Amino acid sequence: MVTAQEEPSSGRGMKPSPQPEGGVSSQPAERLEMPADGEAQGSPGRPVPEPPEGGWGWVVMLAAMWCNGSVFGIQNACGVLFVSMLETFDSKDNKAMVFKTAWVSSLSMGMIFFCCPIVSVFTDIFGCRKTAVAGAAIGFIGLMSSSFVSSIEPLYLTYGIIFACGCSFTYQPSLVILGHYFKKRLGLVNGIVTAGSSVFTILLPFLLRVLIDNLGLFNTLRVLCIFMFVLFLAGFSYKPFHGDAKYKDNQQKGEKKFFLFSRRKFSPPKKIFNFSIFKARGYSVWAFGIPLALFGYFVPYVHLMNHIKERFADESNKEVTLMCIGITSGVGRLVFGRIADFVPGVKKVYLQVISFLFIGLMSMMIPLCNVFGALIAVCLFMGLFDGCFISIMAPIAFELVGAQDVSQAIGFLLGFMSIPMTVGPPIAGLLRDHLGSYDVAFYLAGIPPLLGGAVLCAVPWIHEKWKQKEMSIRGEEKLEKMLENHSRVHQG
Numbered sequence: 001m002v003t004a005q006e007e008p009s010s011g012r013g014m015k016p017s018p019q020p021e022g023g024v025s026s027q028p029a030e031r032l033e034m035p036a037d038g039e040a041q042g043s044p045g046r047p048v049p050e051p052p053e054g055g056w057g058w059v060v061m062l063a064a065m066w067c068n069g070s071v072f073g074i075q076n077a078c079g080v081l082f083v084s085m086l087e088t089f090d091s092k093d094n095k096a097m098v099f100k101t102a103w104v105s106s107l108s109m110g111m112i113f114f115c116c117p118i119v120s121v122f123t124d125i126f127g128c129r130k131t132a133v134a135g136a137a138i139g140f141i142g143l144m145s146s147s148f149v150s151s152i153e154p155l156y157l158t159y160g161i162i163f164a165c166g167c168s169f170t171y172q173p174s175l176v177i178l179g180h181y182f183k184k185r186l187g188l189v190n191g192i193v194t195a196g197s198s199v200f201t202i203l204l205p206f207l208l209r210v211l212i213d214n215l216g217l218f219n220t221l222r223v224l225c226i227f228m229f230v231l232f233l234a235g236f237s238y239k240p241f242h243g244d245a246k247y248k249d250n251q252q253k254g255e256k257k258f259f260l261f262s263r264r265k266f267s268p269p270k271k272i273f274n275f276s277i278f279k280a281r282g283y284s285v286w287a288f289g290i291p292l293a294l295f296g297y298f299v300p301y302v303h304l305m306n307h308i309k310e311r312f313a314d315e316s317n318k319e320v321t322l323m324c325i326g327i328t329s330g331v332g333r334l335v336f337g338r339i340a341d342f343v344p345g346v347k348k349v350y351l352q353v354i355s356f357l358f359i360g361l362m363s364m365m366i367p368l369c370n371v372f373g374a375l376i377a378v379c380l381f382m383g384l385f386d387g388c389f390i391s392i393m394a395p396i397a398f399e400l401v402g403a404q405d406v407s408q409a410i411g412f413l414l415g416f417m418s419i420p421m422t423v424g425p426p427i428a429g430l431l432r433d434h435l436g437s438y439d440v441a442f443y444l445a446g447i448p449p450l451l452g453g454a455v456l457c458a459v460p461w462i463h464e465k466w467k468q469k470e471m472s473i474r475g476e477e478k479l480e481k482m483l484e485n486h487s488r489v490h491q492g
Contacts, residue, residue: 056239057181061189063234064174065196067132070227071167073200075112076326078105080208084217089152100152106422107160108167113418115168120411124274128173128180132235135169140228142166147221170231172414175394176407177238184341186398187348191337191391198330198387202323274408282346282463283400285455287413293356293452294420296445299428300363300382301325307438312372324376325383332387340392346399346460348392355385356453364446367439400463420448 085101123131142163146155174193182189211220278284304321336355340348362382369375394410401409428441435441 053182053185055181056237057178057189059237060177060181060239061193063237064178064193066234067170067174067196067231068193069196069200070231071112071171072197073204074224074227075105075109075167076197076201077204077208078108080205080212081105081217081220084212084220085152085155088217104152104155104160107156108164110418110422111161111164112168112171113414113421115165116172116411116414116418117408118411119169119172120408122169123173123176123407123411127238127240128177129235129238129240132170132173132177132238133232135166135171135173136228136232136235137166138169139163139166140225140232143221143225143228147218147225166228170235172407172411173235173238175410177240178394179398179403179406180240187336187340187343187392187395188334188338190394191333191335191340191387194337194387194391195330195333198326198333202326202330205319205322274405277401277405277409277412280401280463281466282459283397283409285462286349286396286400286459287409287416289452289455289459290352290413291416291420291452292455293449294417295424296363296448297356297359297424298421299424299441299445300366303425303428303432303438303441304366304379306432307366307442308372308375310437311370312375315372321376321379324379325386328380328383329387329390332384333391334387336388337391340395346396346463348396348399349456349459351392352389352396353453353456355388356449356456358382358385359389360446360449360453362446363449364443366442367437400459424448 082101082105085104089101119131119135139162142158142161142165145158146163149155149158175190178189178193179186208220211223215223278287305319308315308321336351340351343351358381362378362385365378366375369378393413394406397406397409397413424445428438428445431441431444432438
């Protein structure tokens, strides 16, 4: 489990583990993973090396940053591709073309998160490096295939499913691998990594516009394949630092599961998916509160430009609002990622509570802005707390379930997130069609973040109670075993 303070090592007399490949400059002291935190960390008494807090980890961080930037930079710039698709496939003669084309990007974004629970299983079985490299290769194939279609329908498969699934398989390992190299600086590192998507989101729309104007849609997609190829190479840097006996035992168990699966001896889902993480009450509440908040979270991102077009028709620089969100989101990821390093344990959740509070309020304030400058100010605050919410997702997951189970914990959460991300914006669109404006849609969009934030307030208290209960149970079991051994000694 990732904690704010180091557990004292009880592994006296043990030899230090060999230095990992890749240039880690210092040999960390080993410690015994003890169940004092209330989470299972592996076999008691087995040595696990401490994260080096740097060394090769900085290379891993840069690779993960490129991953976040490439995956979500392309996804967030889908508006530019959307317009080009409409023009390329002759939307003027087909009134349903806008609806059909919208499904390409919508399916792509939803599939990235929907696949994450499955990706978590592959990450546990094959490790971060193999999963990420395979995902980048699949994404490259999907994106390249998309550049050879002659109609919109094949893009549902090539771009919406194959490319998106590849992105999902390469995205999640980029979050998990960071915990192998960082502990004290994990919040800062996650902030830097997730800031990559903000940087790419700011730059890619302009790049795509230039490429499309000069090369056309299909050649632009081929140029984007370069991003996936670099991502393919970056995946090789994900060398797990926890290459100890515990890691190898987990990988061997995973490979055994996969072998049984491939022999058509289908294991029950509970043996493949680690549903035991939901026994951690704090995680269960957190995994419920986050999706609840996201029902309104993405509504402004999808419908803001159309709202500006209707409310501020004479304004020439409408795109500056999206740029403001992207810039302050990057700042928020760096700032709050670093702040999270100083917030002990599960109390990091309170930062997400604050972020959802402001995001909900800013959503409700959008219809109240009758001056374009006021709307820019709202977007600046919204982006700042968007960065806060995203940057501390992985650190909180490490705190709630521990490093051993964090892969599937993140996977389940991202899978749950796919539902509100898909449902929220269409509901807002229906409200706009029936009421003639976005005002009610934005007011209602601010409610789920507030409700989700209220639910998250209970997570630290629930997690602490659960830890105490688990420690009490383990203490009783230990006492019973000691008494049993004692009686055996006397009987002998």
